[in-house]
Amino acid sequence: MTLPTPDPFDYAACLAYLKRSDKEVLHQVVEERIHKLIRIHGQDYLIQIHQEQAGELEIVCLNSSVPQDIEHHILSYVEEWLDLNTDIKAFYISVAAEPVFQPLIERLYGLRLIKVIDLFEAISWAIIGQQINLPFAYQIKQNLVLEYGESKDIYGHRYHLFPHPQAIVDASEDRMRELKCSRQKIKYLKIAAKAILEGEISKQSLLALGYEEARKKLISLKGIGNWSANYVLMRCLGFSEGFPIEDAGLHQALRLNFHLDHKPTIDEVRSLTASWTQWQAYRTFYFWQSLS
DNA sequence: ATCCAGGCTCCTG
DNA sequence: CAGGAGCATGGA
Numbered sequence: 001m002t003l004p005t006p007d008p009f010d011y012a013a014c015l016a017y018l019k020r021s022d023k024e025v026l027h028q029v030v031e032e033r034i035h036k037l038i039r040i041h042g043q044d045y046l047i048q049i050h051q052e053q054a055g056e057l058e059i060v061c062l063n064s065s066v067p068q069d070i071e072h073h074i075l076s077y078v079e080e081w082l083d084l085n086t087d088i089k090a091f092y093i094s095v096a097a098e099p100v101f102q103p104l105i106e107r108l109y110g111l112r113l114i115k116v117i118d119l120f121e122a123i124s125w126a127i128i129g130q131q132i133n134l135p136f137a138y139q140i141k142q143n144l145v146l147e148y149g150e151s152k153d154i155y156g157h158r159y160h161l162f163p164h165p166q167a168i169v170d171a172s173e174d175r176m177r178e179l180k181c182s183r184q185k186i187k188y189l190k191i192a193a194k195a196i197l198e199g200e201i202s203k204q205s206l207l208a209l210g211y212e213e214a215r216k217k218l219i220s221l222k223g224i225g226n227w228s229a230n231y232v233l234m235r236c237l238g239f240s241e242g243f244p245i246e247d248a249g250l251h252q253a254l255r256l257n258f259h260l261d262h263k264p265t266i267d268e269v270r271s272l273t274a275s276w277t278q279w280q281a282y283r284t285f286y287f288w289q290s291l292s
Numbered sequence: 293a294t295c296c297a298g299g300c301t302c303c304t305g
Numbered sequence: 306c307a308g309g310a311g312c313a314t315g316g317a
Contacts, residue, residue, distance in 0.1 A: 126298085133297040136315055182313045184300075225300050249298045263296095288298080 001059040001066075003075050006084055010110025011051040014082055017114050020292065023138040025145050025160050026121075035062075037152060037159035040073045044161070046154050047074060063154045083112040083238070091279045098275065100257050104286045113285045115235055119203045121162040122236035123192045123218075126228035127185055134249075136180075143179035144168075165193035188223025195221055203237065211239045234281035243280035245269060253287035 005011075011032075019029045027036040034049040046063040059078060066074065079085055088110075095101040116122040124144070129137040148163035148171055168189050176186045195201050201221070206214040211233060218229035227246040234242025244250065246266065254272050255263050264272060276283050 127300095129297090130299040131297065132299090132313080133315065133317095135297095136313095137298075139315090180314070184312060188300085223300065227299055231298075244298070247298050248296080252298095 001071055001075060003057045003059060003078055003084070005051075005055055005057055006087075008088065008110035009084070009112065010108075011057070013108060013111035014114060016292075017111070017289070021135070021138045023135070023142045025142050026162060035159070037161055038074070038077055039161060040070055040077075043070070044152055045070070045074065046152070046159055047078070049078060063152070077117065080238075081115050081117055083115055086112065086238075086240075086282075088112065088282065091282045094279050095283065101283070101286070104257070104290055108286055108289055111286070111289060113234070113282055115238065117236070118162055119201070119206075119232070119236055120165050120193065120196050122232045123196075123221075123224070123228070124162070124168075124189055125235075126231045127188045127192065127223055128181075129231075130185070130228065140180045140185075144176075144181075147171075147175070147179055165196045168193040169197065184223070188221075191222050192224070206237055211241045214239070234284065240279055240281050243273075243276065243284060245273065247284070249288050249291060250284055253290050257287065257290055 015029055015032065015034070018024075018027060018034060027034060029035075032050060035046065036049075037044055037046050039045075044063070045061050045066065048060045048062050050058050050060075052058045057078065059074060061074070092105055095105070116125060125137075125141065128140050128144075132140075144163060145160050148167040149160045150164070151158050151160040153159075171190075173183075173186050176189075177183070181189070201217060206217060209217060214237065215226075215229045215233060218224050218232060219226065224232075225246075227244045230242045230244040231247075232242075233239040234244070251263050251269060254260070254269060258264075258272060260268075273280075273283075
């Protein structure tokens with residue numbers, strides 16, 4: 001299968017983002033090729049993504065043949081994952097008058113906002129990441145995936161899916177504590193898992209609500225505050241207004257790019273980002289990338 | 293050692 | 306309603 005890529009699109013920048021933790025177990029990058037196990041209609045496909053030539057991605061399924069009617073599901077998955085349908089030139093135009101973005105755009109030109117497709121994974125990742133450093137968050141996520149996620153052995157390598165919500169609902173608290181989740185995180189993860197199982201929230205229903213109502217709906221879950229809600233809105237649901245303004249990484253990036261001598265207070269953050277009235281998600285993502 | 297991490301809830305005054 | 310404690314662990 002081949003997938004045409006939009007202009008601009010920087011495959012190397014995607015790879016750099018996807019490779020940012022060696023504790024990532026839900027995909028791997030091997031010699032410029034991305035490998036990921038995805039489940040479609042209960043069937044597992046190990047897909048490999050590679051850019052053979054500019055302007056298109058080659059997608060191969062490594063573990064089975066792909067039925068005709070599944071092909072477009074896989075292509076849609078990759079399109080959404082790598083955010084190929086967003087007009088990022090419009091983003092560049094929108095920030096053209098703001099000097100702080102010029103070096104970022106130059107350096108990250110063609111970088112797209114990599115998504116987390118699965119809603120439960122996105123919410124869980126937000127909960128896991130609350131108030132701890134990123135390496136530790138990756139450690140916890142890896143622990144949970146290895147303990148509760150389904151996996152498949154293919155050609156001598158083990159590929160994992162993020163845990164199904166039911167597996168987290170059923171999980172013992174003691175075991176989750178051993179896997180480095182705090183008592184709070186355990187409670188919040190179980191609440192989110194239950195909400196998804198019971199259909200109280202779903203990707204489709206949140207998308208239909210629109211940004212502001214979806215934000216409120218997410219915050220109505222215990223353990224999901226403004227930061228987590230906006231994180232999910234930007235990384236999973238694709239809302240361009242998604243803006244986790246309380247984010248510690250964003251604050252560091254603001255300090256760096258605005259050459260401040262201290263980490264900005266929340267009021268200073270609001271002031272520095274007062275002009276961010278559109279493309280908040282991409283602005284945040286590019287600021288995050290400026291740190292690495 | 294002390295402080296801060298891709299925060300949130302709950303409790304105070 | 307603003308402000309602060311507590312949560313839990315790891316890295317700088």
